[in-house]
Amino acid sequence: MTETPFVAVRNLRRVFDVSMPWLNRMLEGGQKQYLTAVDDVSFTIRRGETFALVGESGSGKSTVARMVVGLMPPSAGEVVIDGVPINDPRRAADVRALRRRIQMIFQDPYASLNPRWRVERIIAEPIRAFSLSASAREVHERVGELLTLVGLHPADGAKFPHEFSGGQRQRIAIARALASKAEFIVCDEPTSALDVSVQAQILNLMRDLQDRFGLTYLFISHNLAVVRHMASRIGVMYLGRIVEIGGGRDLFVRPQHPYTRMLLNAVPDIAMTGRLREAVQGEIPNPINPPSGCTFHPRCPFVFDRCRREVPPLEAGVACHAVSEGRIAAA
Amino acid sequence: MTEPVLSVRDLKVQFVTRRGVLKAIDGVSFDIAPGEVLGVVGESGAGKSVTGSAVIGLIEPPGRIAGGEIRLKGERIDNLAPEAMRRVRGKRIGMIFQDPLTSLNPLYTVGEQLVETIRTHLPLSAGQARRRAIDLLAEVGIPAPDRRIDGYPHEFSGGMRQRVVIALALSAEPELVIADEPTTALDVSVQAQIITLIKRLCAERGTAVMLVTHDMGVIAETADRVAVMYSGRIVEIGPVRDVVKHPLHPYAVGLMGAIPSLETHADRLVQIRGSMPRLSAIPPGCAFHPRCERAFARCAVDRPEPLDRDRRKVACHLYDEAHAEIAS
Numbered sequence: 001m002t003e004t005p006f007v008a009v010r011n012l013r014r015v016f017d018v019s020m021p022w023l024n025r026m027l028e029g030g031q032k033q034y035l036t037a038v039d040d041v042s043f044t045i046r047r048g049e050t051f052a053l054v055g056e057s058g059s060g061k062s063t064v065a066r067m068v069v070g071l072m073p074p075s076a077g078e079v080v081i082d083g084v085p086i087n088d089p090r091r092a093a094d095v096r097a098l099r100r101r102i103q104m105i106f107q108d109p110y111a112s113l114n115p116r117w118r119v120e121r122i123i124a125e126p127i128r129a130f131s132l133s134a135s136a137r138e139v140h141e142r143v144g145e146l147l148t149l150v151g152l153h154p155a156d157g158a159k160f161p162h163e164f165s166g167g168q169r170q171r172i173a174i175a176r177a178l179a180s181k182a183e184f185i186v187c188d189e190p191t192s193a194l195d196v197s198v199q200a201q202i203l204n205l206m207r208d209l210q211d212r213f214g215l216t217y218l219f220i221s222h223n224l225a226v227v228r229h230m231a232s233r234i235g236v237m238y239l240g241r242i243v244e245i246g247g248g249r250d251l252f253v254r255p256q257h258p259y260t261r262m263l264l265n266a267v268p269d270i271a272m273t274g275r276l277r278e279a280v281q282g283e284i285p286n287p288i289n290p291p292s293g294c295t296f297h298p299r300c301p302f303v304f305d306r307c308r309r310e311v312p313p314l315e316a317g318v319a320c321h322a323v324s325e326g327r328i329a330a331a
Numbered sequence: 332m333t334e335p336v337l338s339v340r341d342l343k344v345q346f347v348t349r350r351g352v353l354k355a356i357d358g359v360s361f362d363i364a365p366g367e368v369l370g371v372v373g374e375s376g377a378g379k380s381v382t383g384s385a386v387i388g389l390i391e392p393p394g395r396i397a398g399g400e401i402r403l404k405g406e407r408i409d410n411l412a413p414e415a416m417r418r419v420r421g422k423r424i425g426m427i428f429q430d431p432l433t434s435l436n437p438l439y440t441v442g443e444q445l446v447e448t449i450r451t452h453l454p455l456s457a458g459q460a461r462r463r464a465i466d467l468l469a470e471v472g473i474p475a476p477d478r479r480i481d482g483y484p485h486e487f488s489g490g491m492r493q494r495v496v497i498a499l500a501l502s503a504e505p506e507l508v509i510a511d512e513p514t515t516a517l518d519v520s521v522q523a524q525i526i527t528l529i530k531r532l533c534a535e536r537g538t539a540v541m542l543v544t545h546d547m548g549v550i551a552e553t554a555d556r557v558a559v560m561y562s563g564r565i566v567e568i569g570p571v572r573d574v575v576k577h578p579l580h581p582y583a584v585g586l587m588g589a590i591p592s593l594e595t596h597a598d599r600l601v602q603i604r605g606s607m608p609r610l611s612a613i614p615p616g617c618a619f620h621p622r623c624e625r626a627f628a629r630c631a632v633d634r635p636e637p638l639d640r641d642r643r644k645v646a647c648h649l650y651d652e653a654h655a656e657i658a659s
Contacts, residue, residue: 056518165606195374195545195607200589200600207599222519225548229591229600252593266523268548269593283490283521 004083005044006216007051007068007184012077014038014063018288035288037063039240041077042314045216045233047183052219052231052248054263058284059237061220065188068218069104070095081184100130103177107189109169113161119172120157123147126180146175150205167198174205178213186218191226203230224267228252236260239287239295246317256318258300258328294321302328334405335362336506336539337386342399342409344378344385344563346610353610355381355394357563360637363507368530368540370554370571372547372586376607377560379543383509385409386541387424388416404506422452425500425538427529429512431492434499435484441468441495442480445502452503467498471528490521494528501532508533511543526553547590551575559583562608562618569643579645582619617648625649 019025019032038060045051053061066072068079070086079086081102084094103126106112113122123143126132133139144154150171161169170190177185190206191199203226209215221227227234228248235245236259244257255261282299285291291298297307302322312319322328344356356378363369371379384390386401388408401409408419420426428434436444445464449455455463461480468476471494484492493513500508510529514522530553533540542554550557551571558568559580567580578584588601605622608614614621620630629648637644638651 056520167606196547197374197586197589197603198606200591200602201604203591204599204602223591224519225591225593228593229597263520264593266520267593268523268526268546268552283488284518 006047006049006082007045007218008080009044009064009068010042010078010080012038012041012064012067012079013075014060014067014072015075033288036240036290037287038067038074041235041237041240041242043235043242043245045184045218047216048210048214049233050210050217050219050231052221052227052234053237053242054221054224054227054234055237056222056263056284058239058287060240061222061237062188064237065104065186065218065220069102069186070099071104100126100132100180101183103180103182103185105170105173105177105185105187105190107192109166109173109193110161112173113169115161117160118157119147119159119161119164122161122172123157123176123179126176130180132180142179143175146179147172149178149209150175151201165198166194167201170194170202171205174202174209178209182215183213184216184218186220188220189222190219192221192223199226206230224252224263225269236263239284239290241295241319242314243296243319244317245314256323257296257320258302258322259296262299294319333365336365336367336404337363337541338402338405339382339386340400340402342382342385342401343397344381344390345395345397347393347395350611354613355563355610356385357613358399359560359563359565360399361558361565361568363539363541365506365539366534366537367556368533368542368554370550370557371541371543371560372545372550372557373560374545374586374607376562376610378563379545379560380511381563382560383511383541383543386507387420387426387509388413389420421448421505422503423506425503425505425508427493427496427500427508427510427513429515431489431496431516432484434496435492437484440481440483441487445480445495445499448499449502464498464502467502468495470532471495471498471501472524473498489517490524493517493521493525497525497529497532501536501538504536505538507539507541509541509543512545513542514549515544515546522549529553547575547587559586562613563610564618564646565637565644566619566647567643567645568637569641573641573643579640579643579650580619580647581623581625581649617646 014037016035016037018035020030041064053064055061067074073087081098084091084098086095120143123146124139127139127142133142143157147154147156152171191202219230231248234248234251235242238259244260255264293309294307294312297303306321312321315324340360342356342359346353346355359382371382373379385396390396396409400407403423442464446460449460449463465476465480468480473479473491473494514525517525526549544550554571556569557571557574558565561582567574567583575587578587585601585603591600603622616631616633617635620626635646635648637646640650
């Protein structure tokens with residue numbers, strides 16, 4: 001790829017200190033404990049593309065999202081958006097200019113909208129914060145326009161969030177994200193709290209808006225079917241690492257990493273009535289004390305000695321010794 | 332046909348509030364045969380969990396069962412006194428809820444809770460009950476059950492806790508198990524293990540299962556028959572394969588199309604406009620008609636009753652003979 005990516009994430013790492021308080025450690029003994037939530041994660045997103053991260057709870061996907069939008073500083077590695085490293089203090093002025101172009105949509109539309117503000121004020125906040133409109137009338141018109149864009153009525157601006165259903169609230173959150181003319185939107189489980197018919201409405205809306213404004217999405221979800229529907233490229237995360245990364249279709253038709261295969265096999269899907277499933281073994285281990293080598297090895301059917309010792313590097317889109325040595329046939 | 336384990340006829344559940352009577356369930360009828368898994372799906376507010384609660388007699392005031400009857404092996408249980416109902420619950424009907432942490436008492440070991448449940452319902456000594464508890468834990472797939480039995484719920488992972496809850500539900504050999512969103516709080520890889528487990532254990536014992544969930548994927552794989560609920564009524568009920576692959580009711584059609592699938596790839600998902608009406612404002616006639624693409628005049632005035640159609644029941648005027656003639 002010669003084209004420079006719009007978003008580049010390089011060797012991102014985030015460690016949380018989960019030790020007991022100092023006094024308890026002194027009295028009861030015990031060491032400092034660290035949890036590596038994200039370890040050596042790299043990916044790129046092209047302009048106008050949807051890149052998705054999937055994984056189960058505790059895989060670190062939301063932590064990546066928070067670091068990409070700059071809500072949390074990484075412990076190591078960097079996030080470069082449109083050529084600007086967002087955690088570089090020397091580029092503070094550029095980063096400020098970049099802020100307007102990055103927005104986030106959260107999972108819970110009940111928690112992400114201020115209940116004491118009217119919808120108009122919620123949506124107008126980014127416009128005011130970035131001084132994008134001069135007059136109050138312009139702001140009012142822009143809010144009406146945005147509400148129409150997400151399928152609500154301009155008059156809805158006078159209402160409070162509690163007057164809306166979950167799906168409508170998520171539309172308001174999308175309108176707010178678009179208010180600053182954002183180009184890159186990080187969506188953290190945007191439809192997980194919604195019913196399926198409402199989920200379909202929101203996913204369709206997000207696609208329409210992407211086509212219309214050329215938006216770039218980083219889409220975080222635990223739902224493989226939703227990810228398959230939305231993303232052109234997908235990264236599969238397990239215990240803080242990307243274990244497989246690839247084009248949407250390839251990944252679903254020819255999964256390589258044993259974890260990806262297992263996940264695809266495990267998902268209950270409406271197209272699979274009456275199918276016998278292979279039982280999946282085990283659960284995600286405790287991330288404070290992850291297994292040595294490849295963290296998936298205790299659950300992996302293809303495990304051998306090297307997997308217990310060495311962390312497999314991400315090569316040609318897969319981080320697996322068995323795949324790189326050609327010990328497992330392509331699915 | 333064998334006698335159904337559970338038979339619900341024209342069940343009505345209402346909530347009396349200051350703003351009037353809300354009809355959470357309005358005329359629901361279904362049967363579950365021994366060893367059968369009936370899936371109940373619907374979106375939030377459709378009444379699926381209330382149906383489950385009504386069957387186990389856990390409707391709390393201001394809610395009340397306002398009509399209809401519930402029979403367990405032919406015996407009416409909806410009008411039992413609270414004390415008699417308590418003996419049915421746990422003994423003859425087992426329950427599995429969504430959040431395993433709230434169904435287990437954090438202050439007692441898993442073993443104490445199992446032994447208590449077993450001894451409440453079966454005439455066993457403490458030693459026998461403990462033996463049985465260990466066997467049950469082994470059966471639900473908990474490794475080293477003779478040691479784990481003395482663990483507290485917080486020492487178990489989410490999936491393992493749900494296994495303990497399943498062991499509790501099955502401890503008194505119930506005839507019916509009501510599982511309300513049993514896998515919703517779990518990760519997908521664990522979800523699959525739990526589904527397989529519930530299905531296997533109930534098949535071995537001939538236990539009937541009422542599986543309440545919003546996840547069509549879970550239903551498609553686990554259930555034998557499925558009931559699709561909308562605004563307190565069953566709009567379609569029939570064999571799971573038929574309903575999932577060829578739904579008849581326009582709401583069921585929309586619901587199936589709205590679910591993104593791993594197997595097939597669609598550019599856009601089927602969209603049902605609008606959202607489910609509030610209980611305080613259920614439209615007259617067919618509750619779905621304001622959102623239905625195929626609604627006609629009769630739908631707004633006349634409430635459709637379930638009609639027999641291709642091995643299933645559909646509550647929709649489109650499938651009424653009289654209308655079919657007019658249409659053709």
